[in-house]
Amino acid sequence: MIKKNVSLQTFNTFGVKVAAKLFAQAENEDQVRNVIQSDEFRKHDNLILGGGSNVLFTKDFDGIVLRNHIQGVEVIEETPSSVVVRVGGGVVWHEFVLYCIEHGWNGVENLSLIPGSVGASPMQNIGAYGVEVETVFHELEAIHLQTGEIHYFNGSDCNFGYRDSIFKNKLKGEYLISRVTFQLSKDNHFNISYGAIEQELEQMGVKSLSARAVSNAVIAIRQSKLPDPKEIGNSGSFFKNPIVDQAIYNKIKGQFPEVVAYSAGEGKMKLAAGWLIDQAGWKGVTRGNYGVHKKQALVLVNYGGAKGKEIYNLSEEILNSIHEKFGVSLEREVNIY
Numbered sequence: 595m596i597k598k599n600v601s602l603q604t605f606n607t608f609g610v611k612v613a614a615k616l617f618a619q620a621e622n623e624d625q626v627r628n629v630i631q632s633d634e635f636r637k638h639d640n641l642i643l644g645g646g647s648n649v650l651f652t653k654d655f656d657g658i659v660l661r662n663h664i665q666g667v668e669v670i671e672e673t674p675s676s677v678v679v680r681v682g683g684g685v686v687w688h689e690f691v692l693y694c695i696e697h698g699w700n701g702v703e704n705l706s707l708i709p710g711s712v713g714a715s716p717m718q719n720i721g722a723y724g725v726e727v728e729t730v731f732h733e734l735e736a737i738h739l740q741t742g743e744i745h746y747f748n749g750s751d752c753n754f755g756y757r758d759s760i761f762k763n764k765l766k767g768e769y770l771i772s773r774v775t776f777q778l779s780k781d782n783h784f785n786i787s788y789g790a791i792e793q794e795l796e797q798m799g800v801k802s803l804s805a806r807a808v809s810n811a812v813i814a815i816r817q818s819k820l821p822d823p824k825e826i827g828n829s830g831s832f833f834k835n836p837i838v839d840q841a842i843y844n845k846i847k848g849q850f851p852e853v854v855a856y857s858a859g860e861g862k863m864k865l866a867a868g869w870l871i872d873q874a875g876w877k878g879v880t881r882g883n884y885g886v887h888k889k890q891a892l893v894l895v896n897y898g899g900a901k902g903k904e905i906y907n908l909s910e911e912i913l914n915s916i917h918e919k920f921g922v923s924l925e926r927e928v929n930i931y
């Protein structure tokens with residue numbers, strides 16, 4: 595079951611050509627346990643991989659990669675107004691979204707077309723167009739990599755933040771998220787507060803709102819500015835939108851009155867990193883076979899054959915340039931290996 599020297603090119607959406615010294619794929623909890631209790635796993639560094647949509651490999655992985663491919667969607671509880679579903683961590687996120695829409699379960703339609711897997715969704719609390727996964731999250735099951743035990747985490751245990759959870763901080767590298775349980779609604783309440791959605795629905799001529807209509811609007815918006823990883827290698831937003839003190843924002847605003855920012859709680863502002871990077875002249879910059887996407891400066895792209903290290907170095911240049919121009923430190927959203 596554990597294979598040697600396996601190419602990871604199809605297992606990372608950047609499409610970077612690297613190999614793992616050891617590689618295994620688990621279809622269920624027992625297979626996860628078999629791998630994590632093996633000598634190979636104990637003796638090597640490990641990396642748990644889902645859809646590979648939030649990683650940049652800068653070199654071959656000199657350890658064991660365990661790909662979570664646990665499938666299944668089961669209804670745990672159902673009432674006339676809501677449903678609780680338990681989903682395998684290896685299920686493709688967008689396929690789960692479509693499954694919900696087909697069954698009349700609402701809540702994840704704004705998160706349409708986000709690349710990646712269900713197991714990775716709580717890890718960085720995926721979000722788009724006014725909704726984050728924590729709003730529909732009920733519970734998750736995670737296998738402790740040291741002991742093989744299953745531990746349960748509710749929403750407050752996960753410590754969700756903006757693109758953040760306990761699994762990226764205190765518990766980093768300790769668990770494989772095997773299944774996630776979501777609570778979805780059958781009521782027709784939709785979140786279309788994010789301006790672009792309303793505009794898109796209007797343009798589409800939608801008269802009565804439905805999860806499918808909202809999903810179609812989100813898909814159209816995403817397709818208009820984000821590259822499809824099947825065509826151009828990328829990892830979505832490469833950087834997070836930085837959260838800064840009001841005083842720093844005021845200073846930037848004084849110098850750049852058009853700066854795009856949103857309130858982020860008491861005394862804090864979240865700046866649009868895409869705007870900062872765009873203003874610094876990076877949008878569309880191309881270096882041979884990689885660069886900054888032409889329509890969205892937050893996204894770095896591999897046009898084919900680029901090395902992870904090259905993309906990483908470009909991100910480093912961008913970080914330095916934003917710091918120099920605006921005095922703001924950007925953080926990468928993508929995990930670097």
Ligand code: EPU
Pocket residue numbers: 721722723724820829830831832833834835854866867868869872877889890891892927
């Ligand atoms: N902007 C520019 N130039 C650019 C990109 C953006 O001026 O090249 C400006 C836009 O005009 C807009 C503002 O920046 O005024 C914000 O842009 P946008 O609405 O596209 O959203 P974003 O902040 O760039 C975030 C998420 C996306 C998510 C969208 C929609 C982060 C890091 N990114 O992008 O998430 O889809 O909002 O909710 O939070 C992802 O995480 O991979 C991702 C794509």
